[in-house]
Amino acid sequence: MSDAAKLDLGTQTVELPIIEGSEGEKAIDISALRSQTGFITIDPGYGNTGSCTSGITFLNGEVGILKYRGVPIEVLAERSNFLEVSYLLAHGGLPKKAELEHFSNGIKKHSHIPSEILDMVKCFPKTAHPMGVMSAITSALSGFNDQLLTSNVTDEQKEESMSILLGQLPVIAAAFYRHSQSKEFIPPREDLDYVSNFLNMLFGDDGYVVDPEVARALDILLILHGDHEQNCSASTVRMVGSSKANIFATISAGIDALWGPLHGGANQAVLEMLAAIQEDGGDYKKFLAKAKDKEDPFKLMGFGHRVYKNFDPRAKIIKSACDTILNKLGVKDPILDIAKGLEEQALVDKYFVDRKLYPNVDFYSGIIYKALGIPVNMFTVMFILGRIPGWFSQWKELIEDPKMRICRPRQIYTGNTTLNYSDIGER
Ligand code: CMC
Numbered sequence: 476m477s478d479a480a481k482l483d484l485g486t487q488t489v490e491l492p493i494i495e496g497s498e499g500e501k502a503i504d505i506s507a508l509r510s511q512t513g514f515i516t517i518d519p520g521y522g523n524t525g526s527c528t529s530g531i532t533f534l535n536g537e538v539g540i541l542k543y544r545g546v547p548i549e550v551l552a553e554r555s556n557f558l559e560v561s562y563l564l565a566h567g568g569l570p571k572k573a574e575l576e577h578f579s580n581g582i583k584k585h586s587h588i589p590s591e592i593l594d595m596v597k598c599f600p601k602t603a604h605p606m607g608v609m610s611a612i613t614s615a616l617s618g619f620n621d622q623l624l625t626s627n628v629t630d631e632q633k634e635e636s637m638s639i640l641l642g643q644l645p646v647i648a649a650a651f652y653r654h655s656q657s658k659e660f661i662p663p664r665e666d667l668d669y670v671s672n673f674l675n676m677l678f679g680d681d682g683y684v685v686d687p688e689v690a691r692a693l694d695i696l697l698i699l700h701g702d703h704e705q706n707c708s709a710s711t712v713r714m715v716g717s718s719k720a721n722i723f724a725t726i727s728a729g730i731d732a733l734w735g736p737l738h739g740g741a742n743q744a745v746l747e748m749l750a751a752i753q754e755d756g757g758d759y760k761k762f763l764a765k766a767k768d769k770e771d772p773f774k775l776m777g778f779g780h781r782v783y784k785n786f787d788p789r790a791k792i793i794k795s796a797c798d799t800i801l802n803k804l805g806v807k808d809p810i811l812d813i814a815k816g817l818e819e820q821a822l823v824d825k826y827f828v829d830r831k832l833y834p835n836v837d838f839y840s841g842i843i844y845k846a847l848g849i850p851v852n853m854f855t856v857m858f859i860l861g862r863i864p865g866w867f868s869q870w871k872e873l874i875e876d877p878k879m880r881i882c883r884p885r886q887i888y889t890g891n892t893t894l895n896y897s898d899i900g901e902r
Pocket of ligand 1: 767779781
Protein backbone atom coordinates (compact mmCIF):
# COMPACT_ATOMS: atom_id res chain seq x y z
CA MET A 476 0.00 0.00 0.00
CA SER A 477 1.19 3.50 -0.81
CA ASP A 478 2.11 5.73 2.15
CA ALA A 479 -0.08 8.58 0.88
CA ALA A 480 -3.73 8.86 -0.14
CA LYS A 481 -4.73 11.02 -3.07
CA LEU A 482 -7.73 13.29 -2.63
CA ASP A 483 -9.20 14.69 -5.83
CA LEU A 484 -11.10 17.94 -5.17
CA GLY A 485 -11.87 18.64 -8.81
CA THR A 486 -9.59 21.65 -9.18
CA GLN A 487 -6.83 20.25 -7.05
CA THR A 488 -5.39 16.88 -6.04
CA VAL A 489 -3.61 16.58 -2.71
CA GLU A 490 -1.59 13.79 -1.20
CA LEU A 491 -2.36 12.99 2.41
CA PRO A 492 0.01 10.89 4.51
CA ILE A 493 -1.19 7.46 5.62
CA ILE A 494 -0.18 6.39 9.11
CA GLU A 495 -0.35 2.87 10.49
CA GLY A 496 -0.65 1.78 14.12
CA SER A 497 1.20 -1.11 15.77
CA GLU A 498 -1.87 -3.38 15.32
CA GLY A 499 -2.21 -2.52 11.62
CA GLU A 500 -4.93 0.13 11.92
CA LYS A 501 -4.67 2.73 9.18
CA ALA A 502 -5.52 6.42 9.09
CA ILE A 503 -5.30 9.28 6.65
CA ASP A 504 -3.60 12.24 8.27
CA ILE A 505 -5.70 15.27 7.34
CA SER A 506 -4.07 17.71 9.77
CA ALA A 507 -2.71 19.85 6.91
CA LEU A 508 -5.81 19.54 4.70
CA ARG A 509 -7.32 22.93 5.50
CA SER A 510 -4.11 24.88 5.11
CA GLN A 511 -3.46 23.12 1.78
CA THR A 512 -6.98 23.25 0.32
CA GLY A 513 -9.40 25.29 2.47
CA PHE A 514 -11.46 22.15 3.10
CA ILE A 515 -12.18 20.59 6.48
CA THR A 516 -13.68 17.16 7.11
CA ILE A 517 -17.01 16.68 8.83
CA ASP A 518 -17.87 13.70 11.01
CA PRO A 519 -20.72 14.28 13.50
CA GLY A 520 -20.28 12.11 16.59
CA TYR A 521 -16.65 11.50 15.49
CA GLY A 522 -17.50 7.96 14.29
CA ASN A 523 -14.64 8.07 11.80
CA THR A 524 -12.28 10.51 13.45
CA GLY A 525 -9.02 9.55 15.11
CA SER A 526 -8.43 12.33 17.63
CA CYS A 527 -4.97 11.13 18.69
CA THR A 528 -2.46 8.32 18.51
CA SER A 529 -2.26 6.39 21.77
CA GLY A 530 -0.26 3.54 23.27
CA ILE A 531 -2.63 2.76 26.14
CA THR A 532 -5.54 0.59 25.01
CA PHE A 533 -6.14 -1.38 21.83
CA LEU A 534 -9.57 -2.53 20.85
CA ASN A 535 -10.81 -4.26 17.74
CA GLY A 536 -14.57 -4.07 17.76
CA GLU A 537 -15.05 -6.26 14.69
CA VAL A 538 -13.44 -9.25 16.40
CA GLY A 539 -14.05 -8.29 20.04
CA ILE A 540 -10.47 -7.76 21.28
CA LEU A 541 -9.51 -5.48 24.14
CA LYS A 542 -5.98 -5.10 25.49
CA TYR A 543 -4.43 -2.74 28.03
CA ARG A 544 -0.84 -1.94 27.03
CA GLY A 545 -0.82 -5.17 25.00
CA VAL A 546 -2.19 -7.49 27.72
CA PRO A 547 -5.57 -9.07 26.85
CA ILE A 548 -8.38 -8.09 29.19
CA GLU A 549 -9.21 -11.78 29.79
CA VAL A 550 -5.72 -12.39 31.22
CA LEU A 551 -5.89 -9.33 33.45
CA ALA A 552 -9.36 -10.25 34.73
CA GLU A 553 -8.13 -13.74 35.62
CA ARG A 554 -4.66 -13.04 36.99
CA SER A 555 -4.22 -9.42 37.93
CA ASN A 556 -5.77 -6.98 40.37
CA PHE A 557 -7.04 -3.43 40.01
CA LEU A 558 -4.02 -1.68 41.48
CA GLU A 559 -1.61 -3.59 39.25
CA VAL A 560 -3.82 -2.77 36.24
CA SER A 561 -3.85 0.90 37.29
CA TYR A 562 -0.05 0.89 37.37
CA LEU A 563 0.08 -0.89 34.01
CA LEU A 564 -2.24 1.64 32.37
CA ALA A 565 -0.47 4.68 33.80
CA HIS A 566 3.13 3.54 33.45
CA GLY A 567 2.95 1.38 30.35
CA GLY A 568 4.41 -1.83 31.81
CA LEU A 569 3.86 -4.39 34.55
CA PRO A 570 5.29 -3.33 37.92
CA LYS A 571 7.96 -5.25 39.82
CA LYS A 572 6.93 -6.24 43.35
CA ALA A 573 8.68 -3.26 44.99
CA GLU A 574 7.20 -0.85 42.42
CA LEU A 575 3.68 -2.10 43.08
CA GLU A 576 4.22 -1.82 46.83
CA HIS A 577 5.48 1.73 46.45
CA PHE A 578 2.49 2.59 44.24
CA SER A 579 0.03 1.04 46.70
CA ASN A 580 1.65 2.80 49.69
CA GLY A 581 1.42 6.14 47.89
CA ILE A 582 -2.31 5.62 47.42
CA LYS A 583 -2.78 4.64 51.07
CA LYS A 584 -0.80 7.68 52.19
CA HIS A 585 -3.09 9.96 50.17
CA SER A 586 -6.39 8.30 50.99
CA HIS A 587 -7.40 10.49 53.94
CA ILE A 588 -9.77 13.24 52.80
CA PRO A 589 -9.63 16.74 54.37
CA SER A 590 -12.35 17.25 57.00
CA GLU A 591 -13.76 20.13 54.89
CA ILE A 592 -14.28 17.72 52.00
CA LEU A 593 -16.23 15.42 54.30
CA ASP A 594 -18.29 18.41 55.46
CA MET A 595 -18.98 19.28 51.82
CA VAL A 596 -20.16 15.73 51.09
CA LYS A 597 -22.54 16.00 54.04
CA CYS A 598 -23.94 19.32 52.75
CA PHE A 599 -25.62 17.54 49.84
CA PRO A 600 -29.22 16.39 50.20
CA LYS A 601 -29.28 12.67 51.01
CA THR A 602 -31.36 12.21 47.87
CA ALA A 603 -28.79 13.87 45.56
CA HIS A 604 -27.54 11.75 42.68
CA PRO A 605 -24.06 10.54 43.69
CA MET A 606 -22.63 11.31 40.23
CA GLY A 607 -23.27 15.03 40.73
CA VAL A 608 -21.65 14.80 44.15
CA MET A 609 -18.61 13.00 42.74
CA SER A 610 -18.16 15.55 39.98
CA ALA A 611 -18.50 18.54 42.32
CA ILE A 612 -16.22 17.16 45.02
CA THR A 613 -13.57 16.01 42.52
CA SER A 614 -13.45 19.53 41.17
CA ALA A 615 -13.34 20.86 44.75
CA LEU A 616 -10.19 18.79 45.42
CA SER A 617 -8.35 21.42 43.36
CA GLY A 618 -8.90 23.80 46.27
CA PHE A 619 -7.00 21.50 48.61
CA ASN A 620 -4.06 20.69 46.36
CA ASP A 621 -2.55 23.98 45.24
CA GLN A 622 0.79 22.24 44.74
CA LEU A 623 -0.70 20.34 41.76
CA LEU A 624 -2.29 23.23 39.90
CA THR A 625 0.62 24.17 37.67
CA SER A 626 0.35 23.85 33.91
CA ASN A 627 3.81 22.29 33.56
CA VAL A 628 3.30 19.18 35.65
CA THR A 629 6.36 17.23 36.86
CA ASP A 630 6.55 13.43 37.13
CA GLU A 631 6.26 13.69 40.93
CA GLN A 632 3.14 15.82 40.60
CA LYS A 633 1.62 13.29 38.20
CA GLU A 634 2.28 10.47 40.69
CA GLU A 635 0.78 12.50 43.52
CA SER A 636 -2.31 13.31 41.44
CA MET A 637 -2.83 9.64 40.63
CA SER A 638 -2.44 8.68 44.32
CA ILE A 639 -4.94 11.33 45.41
CA LEU A 640 -7.50 10.30 42.78
CA LEU A 641 -7.18 6.58 43.44
CA GLY A 642 -6.96 7.16 47.19
CA GLN A 643 -9.67 9.74 47.77
CA LEU A 644 -12.43 9.18 45.18
CA PRO A 645 -13.46 5.84 46.76
CA VAL A 646 -13.51 7.53 50.19
CA ILE A 647 -15.70 10.34 48.85
CA ALA A 648 -18.03 7.84 47.12
CA ALA A 649 -18.38 5.76 50.29
CA ALA A 650 -18.78 8.90 52.45
CA PHE A 651 -21.70 10.07 50.32
CA TYR A 652 -23.27 6.60 50.34
CA ARG A 653 -23.10 6.54 54.18
CA HIS A 654 -24.51 10.07 54.34
CA SER A 655 -27.39 9.12 52.00
CA GLN A 656 -28.20 6.24 54.34
CA SER A 657 -27.94 8.48 57.46
CA LYS A 658 -24.99 6.41 58.64
CA GLU A 659 -21.68 7.49 60.17
CA PHE A 660 -18.65 7.97 57.93
CA ILE A 661 -16.15 5.10 58.05
CA PRO A 662 -12.55 6.27 57.48
CA PRO A 663 -10.20 4.30 55.20
CA ARG A 664 -8.12 1.49 56.73
CA GLU A 665 -4.53 0.97 55.67
CA ASP A 666 -4.47 -2.69 56.76
CA LEU A 667 -7.01 -3.67 54.08
CA ASP A 668 -6.39 -4.14 50.37
CA TYR A 669 -7.81 -1.54 47.98
CA VAL A 670 -11.16 -3.19 47.22
CA SER A 671 -11.75 -4.58 50.73
CA ASN A 672 -11.10 -1.13 52.14
CA PHE A 673 -13.77 0.31 49.83
CA LEU A 674 -16.29 -2.36 50.82
CA ASN A 675 -15.50 -1.73 54.47
CA MET A 676 -16.05 2.02 54.03
CA LEU A 677 -19.46 1.24 52.49
CA PHE A 678 -20.73 -1.50 54.75
CA GLY A 679 -18.31 -1.81 57.70
CA ASP A 680 -20.70 -1.45 60.59
CA ASP A 681 -20.04 -3.57 63.69
CA GLY A 682 -19.50 -7.23 62.89
CA TYR A 683 -18.98 -6.72 59.13
CA VAL A 684 -16.28 -8.88 57.60
CA VAL A 685 -15.34 -8.42 53.94
CA ASP A 686 -16.17 -11.58 51.96
CA PRO A 687 -13.12 -12.32 49.75
CA GLU A 688 -15.41 -13.61 46.97
CA VAL A 689 -17.26 -10.31 46.97
CA ALA A 690 -13.99 -8.35 46.98
CA ARG A 691 -12.68 -10.40 44.06
CA ALA A 692 -15.89 -9.89 42.04
CA LEU A 693 -15.59 -6.15 42.56
CA ASP A 694 -11.89 -6.21 41.73
CA ILE A 695 -12.68 -7.87 38.37
CA LEU A 696 -15.34 -5.28 37.59
CA LEU A 697 -12.89 -2.46 38.32
CA ILE A 698 -10.27 -4.07 36.06
CA LEU A 699 -12.79 -4.41 33.22
CA HIS A 700 -13.68 -0.72 33.48
CA GLY A 701 -10.01 0.45 33.61
CA ASP A 702 -9.83 2.08 30.20
CA HIS A 703 -11.59 1.98 26.85
CA GLU A 704 -9.59 4.27 24.57
CA GLN A 705 -11.26 7.36 23.05
CA ASN A 706 -14.81 6.99 24.38
CA CYS A 707 -16.97 9.98 25.34
CA SER A 708 -15.50 10.56 28.83
CA ALA A 709 -11.87 9.86 27.82
CA SER A 710 -12.27 12.29 24.92
CA THR A 711 -13.76 14.82 27.34
CA VAL A 712 -10.75 14.35 29.62
CA ARG A 713 -8.43 14.96 26.66
CA MET A 714 -10.48 17.94 25.49
CA VAL A 715 -10.49 19.63 28.90
CA GLY A 716 -6.91 18.60 29.69
CA SER A 717 -5.72 20.09 26.40
CA SER A 718 -6.56 23.57 27.71
CA LYS A 719 -4.08 22.78 30.52
CA ALA A 720 -6.91 22.78 33.04
CA ASN A 721 -5.79 21.11 36.26
CA ILE A 722 -6.16 17.37 36.80
CA PHE A 723 -9.13 17.68 39.20
CA ALA A 724 -11.14 19.90 36.84
CA THR A 725 -10.23 17.53 34.01
CA ILE A 726 -11.35 14.36 35.80
CA SER A 727 -14.48 16.09 37.07
CA ALA A 728 -15.40 16.80 33.42
CA GLY A 729 -14.81 13.12 32.61
CA ILE A 730 -17.21 12.17 35.42
CA ASP A 731 -19.89 14.43 33.96
CA ALA A 732 -19.51 12.86 30.52
CA LEU A 733 -19.72 9.40 32.05
CA TRP A 734 -22.99 10.17 33.84
CA GLY A 735 -25.10 10.13 30.66
CA PRO A 736 -27.23 7.02 30.03
CA LEU A 737 -25.67 6.46 26.60
CA HIS A 738 -22.27 6.09 28.30
CA GLY A 739 -21.56 4.97 31.91
CA GLY A 740 -25.04 5.89 33.13
CA ALA A 741 -26.28 2.92 31.10
CA ASN A 742 -25.51 0.55 34.00
CA GLN A 743 -28.13 2.29 36.15
CA ALA A 744 -30.50 2.52 33.17
CA VAL A 745 -30.19 -1.24 32.51
CA LEU A 746 -31.21 -2.16 36.03
CA GLU A 747 -34.10 0.29 35.91
CA MET A 748 -35.18 -1.17 32.56
CA LEU A 749 -35.00 -4.75 33.87
CA ALA A 750 -36.96 -3.73 36.98
CA ALA A 751 -39.59 -2.07 34.78
CA ILE A 752 -39.89 -5.26 32.68
CA GLN A 753 -40.25 -7.31 35.86
CA GLU A 754 -42.91 -4.95 37.22
CA ASP A 755 -44.75 -5.17 33.91
CA GLY A 756 -45.03 -8.95 34.30
CA GLY A 757 -41.71 -10.00 32.74
CA ASP A 758 -42.76 -9.84 29.09
CA TYR A 759 -39.38 -8.87 27.62
CA LYS A 760 -40.59 -9.47 24.05
CA LYS A 761 -42.84 -6.44 24.43
CA PHE A 762 -39.80 -4.31 25.36
CA LEU A 763 -37.81 -5.76 22.48
CA ALA A 764 -40.59 -4.64 20.12
CA LYS A 765 -40.51 -1.15 21.69
CA ALA A 766 -36.73 -0.97 21.13
CA LYS A 767 -37.22 -1.79 17.43
CA ASP A 768 -40.04 0.71 16.95
CA LYS A 769 -38.54 3.84 15.38
CA GLU A 770 -41.50 5.91 16.65
CA ASP A 771 -40.68 4.92 20.23
CA PRO A 772 -37.66 6.60 21.91
CA PHE A 773 -37.08 3.49 24.06
CA LYS A 774 -33.74 1.74 23.47
CA LEU A 775 -32.55 -1.53 24.83
CA MET A 776 -30.15 -0.25 27.47
CA GLY A 777 -26.90 -2.19 27.76
CA PHE A 778 -27.08 -3.10 24.07
CA GLY A 779 -25.11 -1.71 21.17
CA HIS A 780 -21.78 0.02 20.96
CA ARG A 781 -20.12 2.54 18.69
CA VAL A 782 -17.05 0.37 18.23
CA TYR A 783 -18.02 -3.23 19.02
CA LYS A 784 -19.81 -4.93 16.16
CA ASN A 785 -19.34 -8.25 17.92
CA PHE A 786 -19.51 -9.38 21.56
CA ASP A 787 -18.00 -6.85 23.94
CA PRO A 788 -15.26 -9.00 25.56
CA ARG A 789 -15.94 -7.29 28.90
CA ALA A 790 -19.61 -8.31 28.74
CA LYS A 791 -18.63 -11.96 28.20
CA ILE A 792 -16.47 -11.96 31.34
CA ILE A 793 -19.09 -10.09 33.37
CA LYS A 794 -21.87 -12.48 32.32
CA SER A 795 -19.94 -15.47 33.56
CA ALA A 796 -18.80 -13.63 36.72
CA CYS A 797 -22.43 -12.78 37.33
CA ASP A 798 -23.46 -16.45 37.37
CA THR A 799 -20.54 -17.34 39.63
CA ILE A 800 -21.02 -14.60 42.21
CA LEU A 801 -24.80 -14.98 42.42
CA ASN A 802 -24.36 -18.74 42.98
CA LYS A 803 -21.68 -18.20 45.62
CA LEU A 804 -23.76 -15.62 47.45
CA GLY A 805 -26.86 -17.78 47.10
CA VAL A 806 -28.72 -14.89 45.46
CA LYS A 807 -31.62 -15.84 43.20
CA ASP A 808 -32.46 -12.71 41.28
CA PRO A 809 -35.35 -12.98 38.80
CA ILE A 810 -33.91 -9.95 37.05
CA LEU A 811 -30.99 -12.12 35.90
CA ASP A 812 -33.45 -14.47 34.17
CA ILE A 813 -35.11 -11.51 32.47
CA ALA A 814 -31.69 -10.22 31.32
CA LYS A 815 -30.73 -13.63 29.93
CA GLY A 816 -34.07 -14.03 28.17
CA LEU A 817 -33.79 -10.56 26.66
CA GLU A 818 -30.25 -11.22 25.46
CA GLU A 819 -31.20 -14.60 23.96
CA GLN A 820 -34.11 -13.09 22.01
CA ALA A 821 -32.15 -10.04 20.85
CA LEU A 822 -29.26 -12.14 19.57
CA VAL A 823 -31.54 -13.97 17.12
CA ASP A 824 -33.75 -11.01 16.24
CA LYS A 825 -33.20 -9.68 12.70
CA TYR A 826 -33.21 -6.02 13.86
CA PHE A 827 -30.37 -6.60 16.32
CA VAL A 828 -28.51 -9.07 14.10
CA ASP A 829 -28.58 -6.74 11.07
CA ARG A 830 -27.28 -3.84 13.15
CA LYS A 831 -24.73 -5.99 14.98
CA LEU A 832 -26.08 -5.00 18.38
CA TYR A 833 -24.66 -7.09 21.23
CA PRO A 834 -24.78 -6.74 25.03
CA ASN A 835 -22.17 -4.26 26.23
CA VAL A 836 -20.24 -3.91 29.51
CA ASP A 837 -23.24 -2.36 31.25
CA PHE A 838 -25.73 -5.14 30.56
CA TYR A 839 -24.79 -7.53 33.36
CA SER A 840 -22.58 -5.41 35.64
CA GLY A 841 -25.52 -3.90 37.53
CA ILE A 842 -26.85 -7.33 38.46
CA ILE A 843 -23.53 -8.03 40.19
CA TYR A 844 -23.47 -4.63 41.91
CA LYS A 845 -27.02 -5.26 43.10
CA ALA A 846 -26.05 -8.68 44.48
CA LEU A 847 -23.14 -7.05 46.33
CA GLY A 848 -25.58 -4.67 48.03
CA ILE A 849 -24.64 -1.54 46.07
CA PRO A 850 -27.66 0.71 45.44
CA VAL A 851 -28.70 1.36 41.85
CA ASN A 852 -27.87 5.08 41.86
CA MET A 853 -24.28 4.21 42.87
CA PHE A 854 -23.66 1.94 39.85
CA THR A 855 -22.17 4.67 37.66
CA VAL A 856 -20.00 5.75 40.60
CA MET A 857 -18.54 2.23 40.50
CA PHE A 858 -17.72 2.89 36.85
CA ILE A 859 -15.87 6.08 37.91
CA LEU A 860 -13.80 4.13 40.42
CA GLY A 861 -12.77 1.67 37.74
CA ARG A 862 -12.11 4.35 35.11
CA ILE A 863 -9.81 6.58 37.23
CA PRO A 864 -6.60 4.96 35.90
CA GLY A 865 -7.85 5.18 32.31
CA TRP A 866 -8.72 8.87 32.51
CA PHE A 867 -5.49 9.59 34.34
CA SER A 868 -3.44 7.70 31.72
CA GLN A 869 -5.19 9.47 28.82
CA TRP A 870 -4.45 12.83 30.48
CA LYS A 871 -0.84 11.86 31.21
CA GLU A 872 -0.25 10.70 27.64
CA LEU A 873 -1.80 13.92 26.34
CA ILE A 874 0.29 16.30 28.43
CA GLU A 875 3.47 14.32 27.74
CA ASP A 876 2.95 14.51 23.97
CA PRO A 877 5.36 17.15 22.59
CA LYS A 878 2.93 17.69 19.68
CA MET A 879 -0.01 18.35 22.00
CA ARG A 880 -2.20 21.29 20.95
CA ILE A 881 -5.42 22.59 22.45
CA CYS A 882 -8.36 20.51 21.12
CA ARG A 883 -10.42 22.80 18.99
CA PRO A 884 -12.58 21.24 16.25
CA ARG A 885 -14.00 23.28 13.40
CA GLN A 886 -17.51 23.43 12.00
CA ILE A 887 -19.44 24.19 8.85
CA TYR A 888 -21.68 27.16 9.59
CA THR A 889 -25.30 26.71 8.43
CA GLY A 890 -26.98 29.69 10.13
CA ASN A 891 -28.21 33.04 8.79
CA THR A 892 -25.77 34.99 6.71
CA THR A 893 -27.51 38.26 7.60
CA LEU A 894 -30.08 39.17 10.23
CA ASN A 895 -30.98 42.82 10.59
CA TYR A 896 -30.79 44.05 14.15
CA SER A 897 -33.96 45.93 15.07
CA ASP A 898 -34.81 47.64 18.37
CA ILE A 899 -36.52 45.37 20.90
CA GLY A 900 -39.86 47.22 20.75
CA GLU A 901 -39.96 46.88 16.97
CA ARG A 902 -39.54 43.09 16.68
N1 CMC B 1 -31.65 -0.41 21.11
C1 CMC B 1 -32.28 -0.31 19.91
N2 CMC B 1 -31.68 0.10 18.78
C2 CMC B 1 -30.40 0.44 18.85
C3 CMC B 1 -29.66 0.37 20.04
C4 CMC B 1 -30.34 -0.07 21.20
N3 CMC B 1 -29.70 -0.16 22.38
N4 CMC B 1 -28.41 0.78 19.83
C5 CMC B 1 -28.33 1.10 18.53
N5 CMC B 1 -29.53 0.90 17.94
C6 CMC B 1 -29.85 1.09 16.51
C7 CMC B 1 -29.92 2.57 16.13
O1 CMC B 1 -31.22 3.08 16.34
C8 CMC B 1 -29.51 2.53 14.68
O2 CMC B 1 -30.60 2.07 13.94
P1 CMC B 1 -30.81 2.56 12.40
O3 CMC B 1 -29.60 2.13 11.66
O4 CMC B 1 -32.06 1.90 11.98
O5 CMC B 1 -30.95 4.07 12.50
C9 CMC B 1 -28.43 1.44 14.66
O6 CMC B 1 -28.75 0.56 15.75
C10 CMC B 1 -27.01 1.94 14.81
O7 CMC B 1 -26.91 2.62 16.06
P2 CMC B 1 -26.29 4.04 16.24
O8 CMC B 1 -27.29 4.93 16.91
O9 CMC B 1 -25.67 4.53 14.98
O10 CMC B 1 -25.15 3.70 17.27
P3 CMC B 1 -24.16 4.72 17.97
O11 CMC B 1 -22.80 4.20 17.72
O12 CMC B 1 -24.42 6.12 17.56
O13 CMC B 1 -24.56 4.59 19.52
C11 CMC B 1 -24.79 3.60 21.65
C12 CMC B 1 -23.97 3.66 20.36
C13 CMC B 1 -24.04 2.78 22.67
C14 CMC B 1 -24.96 5.03 22.20
C15 CMC B 1 -26.17 2.99 21.34
O14 CMC B 1 -25.99 1.66 20.88
C16 CMC B 1 -27.10 3.00 22.55
O15 CMC B 1 -27.78 4.01 22.76
N6 CMC B 1 -27.14 1.90 23.37
C17 CMC B 1 -27.90 1.90 24.58
C18 CMC B 1 -27.16 2.66 25.69
C19 CMC B 1 -25.99 1.86 26.21
O16 CMC B 1 -26.08 0.68 26.52
N7 CMC B 1 -24.84 2.57 26.39
C20 CMC B 1 -23.61 1.96 26.93
C21 CMC B 1 -22.54 1.84 25.90
S1 CMC B 1 -21.17 0.80 26.38
C22 CMC B 1 -20.44 1.49 27.77
C23 CMC B 1 -20.03 2.88 27.71
O17 CMC B 1 -19.83 3.53 26.69
O18 CMC B 1 -19.86 3.42 28.78
